[in-house]
Amino acid sequence: MSTFSPRLTRLIESLRRLPGVGPKSAxxxxxxxxxxxxxxxxxxxxxxxxxxxxISRCPSCRxxxxxxxxxxxxxxxxxxxxxxxxxxxxxxVAIESNTGYRGRYxxxxxxxxxxxxxxxxxxxxRQLGEQLGRGDVNELIIAINxxxxxxxxxxxxxxxARACEVGVSRIxxxxxxxxxxxxxxxxxxxxxxxxxTPV
Amino acid sequence: MSTFSPRLTRLIESLRRLPGVGPKSAxxxxxxxxxxxxxxxxxxxxxxxxxxxxISRCPSCRxxxxxxxxxxxxxxxxxxxxxxxxxxxxxxVAIESNTGYRGRYxxxxxxxxxxxxxxxxxxxxRQLGEQLGRGDVNELIIAINxxxxxxxxxxxxxxxARACEVGVSRIxxxxxxxxxxxxxxxxxxxxxxxxxTPV
Numbered sequence: 528m529s530t531f532s533p534r535l536t537r538l539i540e541s542l543r544r545l546p547g548v549g550p551k552s553a554x555x556x557x558x559x560x561x562x563x564x565x566x567x568x569x570x571x572x573x574x575x576x577x578x579x580x581x582i583s584r585c586p587s588c589r590x591x592x593x594x595x596x597x598x599x600x601x602x603x604x605x606x607x608x609x610x611x612x613x614x615x616x617x618x619x620v621a622i623e624s625n626t627g628y629r630g631r632y633x634x635x636x637x638x639x640x641x642x643x644x645x646x647x648x649x650x651x652x653r654q655l656g657e658q659l660g661r662g663d664v665n666e667l668i669i670a671i672n673x674x675x676x677x678x679x680x681x682x683x684x685x686x687x688a689r690a691c692e693v694g695v696s697r698i699x700x701x702x703x704x705x706x707x708x709x710x711x712x713x714x715x716x717x718x719x720x721x722x723x724t725p726v
Numbered sequence: 727m728s729t730f731s732p733r734l735t736r737l738i739e740s741l742r743r744l745p746g747v748g749p750k751s752a753x754x755x756x757x758x759x760x761x762x763x764x765x766x767x768x769x770x771x772x773x774x775x776x777x778x779x780x781i782s783r784c785p786s787c788r789x790x791x792x793x794x795x796x797x798x799x800x801x802x803x804x805x806x807x808x809x810x811x812x813x814x815x816x817x818x819v820a821i822e823s824n825t826g827y828r829g830r831y832x833x834x835x836x837x838x839x840x841x842x843x844x845x846x847x848x849x850x851x852r853q854l855g856e857q858l859g860r861g862d863v864n865e866l867i868i869a870i871n872x873x874x875x876x877x878x879x880x881x882x883x884x885x886x887a888r889a890c891e892v893g894v895s896r897i898x899x900x901x902x903x904x905x906x907x908x909x910x911x912x913x914x915x916x917x918x919x920x921x922x923t924p925v
Contacts, residue, residue, distance in 0.1 A: 530819050532792045534773070534780045541773040542744075544766035546758045547751060558815050559745045560774065561781055561790060562835055567743035572774035574733070574740040575759065575767050581733045582760055591760060593731045616757050620729050636761055 535561075587658070589634045589651050591616055599623070599632055606630045610658065611668040612684055614638060614677070622670060630668075633658070638676035639683055650680075652687065659691040669697045673718075734760075786857070788833045788850050790815055798822070798831055805829045809857065810867040811883055813837055813876070821869060829867075832857070837875035838882055849879075851886065858890040868896045872917075 531539065535557060542553040560568035584590070585597035592598070599605070599619070609630030613619050619632050635650040647653065658664060667688040671677040681697060688695040701719030702711050711719075730738065734756060741752040759767035783789070784796035791797070798804070798818070808829030812818050818831050834849040846852065857863060866887040870876040880896060887894040900918030901910050910918075 530823060532781070532790065532797065534777050534792055535790055538773045538777040541766065541770040544763055544770065545741075545755045547754070552746060554816060555746070556744045557777070558790075561777060562814075564743055565778060567740065568774050568778055571740040571743065572771045572778070574737045575771035575774075578733050578737040578756070578760060579764060579767055579771070582731070591731065591734060591757075593733055598731065615761075617753060624729060 587654075588632045589636060589654070590619060590632060604629070607663055608665045609668060610655070610664055610666070611670055612655070613670050614672060614680075618670060618672075628668075630666075635671075635680070638671070638674070639680040640676045647683065652683070655684075656687055656691070659688060659693050664691075664693050666694045666696060669695065673700050786853075787831050788835060788853070789818060789831060803828070806862055807864045808867060809854070809863055809865075810869055811854070812869050813871060813879075817869060817871075827867075829865075834870075834879070837870070837873070838879040839875045846882065851882070854883075855886055855890070858887060858892050863890075863892050865893045865895060868894065872899050 530536075538557045538560075539550075539553045542548055542556050543550065545553075548556070560571075581593050582591050583593075585592040585600055586595075587600045588597060590597045590599060594601075606629060609628075610633050611619075611622060611628060611630060612633045612635060613622065614635050614637065616634060616636075619634055622628055622632075633651075633655050635652075637645050637650055639645060639647065639650065659667065667684065669681045669684055671681045671684075685695050699722055700715065701722055702708060702715065708716065729735075737756045737759075738749070738752045741747055741755050742749065744752075747755070759770075780792050781790050782792075784791040784799055785794075786799045787796060789796045789798060793800075805828060808827075809832050810818075810821060810827060810829060811832045811834060812821065813834050813836065815833060815835075818833055821827055821831075832850075832854050834851075836844050836849055838844060838846070838849065858866065866883065868880045868883055870880045870883075884894050898921055899914065900921055901907060901914065907915065
């Protein structure tokens with residue numbers, strides 16, 4: 528006989544599929560929803576249903592969107608000459624809300640990782656290649672995280688852009704603002720030094 | 727203009743209502759559900775709906791249950807002479823799966839806390855009082871966490887049981903198994919010493 532009743536077990540199992548939620552947290556969440564926040568539970572269930580039926584990918588930049596084209600691609604005042612490539616939606620939002628960049632984006636939704644079966648097609652790179660080939664793009668900005676797969680992805684993107692004769696740049700990796708040289712890791716410091724800019 | 731589209735915003739806000747989920751985690755969960763686990767999302771939405779419609783409280787012990795009576799109350803081979811009072815469903819499950827106790831339970835779903843508007847009625851203590859008054863209960867086991875409100879609740883329960891002439895006991899508070907006297911906090915050690923048992 529399992530510990531909980533069937534519906535409660537199913538609820539706990541479903542909550543465990545959320546990232547970062549283990550068995551204990553899932554149990555706590557289930558009890559919280561059932562005991563203290565039934566309104567919140569109903570709202571969550573409805574919000575997931577709505578999101579699943581209404582949110583798809585923008586055909587041009589692959590960001591999540593609710594209409595034919597996402598808000599970033601449909602804004603007419605955006606420069607169309609720059610495309611900033613990011614790994615995921617959260618990266619796009621971080622750049623959009625913290626920087627003055629107002630060009631276009633391209634969201635890979637992942638990194639090249641052949642061992643996990645993620646190749647150029649899974650990341651929509653053919654789509655990006657078509658956009659680069661159209662002739663109206665003059666800069667591809669690579670804003671990929673500096674992990675091993677990220678570096679491979681950045682290298683692939685650089686080659687793609689060069690083949691289309693589009694300029695490529697990469698966001699700077701170096702000492703973070705407020706960080707201290709003494710405590711920064713060696714690899715970051717090496718990047719910071721080799722990427723120094725004339726003043 | 728808010729950062730995300732309306733449905734995505736609603737999904738993130740709903741996920742934030744789960745305990746222990748902040749804005750960043752909610753965002754990560756939403757992206758995970760939409761990007762990598764649409765099946766899981768549909769399953770979660772359905773599981774919440776099912777749980778809300780099908781799970782209620784056992785009329786006798788207040789544990790979550792799906793039928794007229796919960797599995798703990800409907801088991802005929804359980805001793806009906808003992809009632810173990812716990813704060814929440816997780817406590818019941820912990821006792822049931824780790825100890826040999828096979829009596830009845832009573833789940834308070836909280837602690838007495840007048841400042842939060844939680845009095846005896848909110849914890850179903852009238853219901854418990856009726857059960858104690860019936861005459862077939864000979865021991866009330868208090869398994870409440872030893873917090874300030876917990877102590878107040880335990881005191882209230884003790885008085886209730888005494889008024890009905892039912893024996894009361896409290897689970898032991900002391901040095902945990904594998905713990906070392908040297909590192910145990912003073913209050914626990916004081917409890918352990920005053921609660922010593924003859925060998």
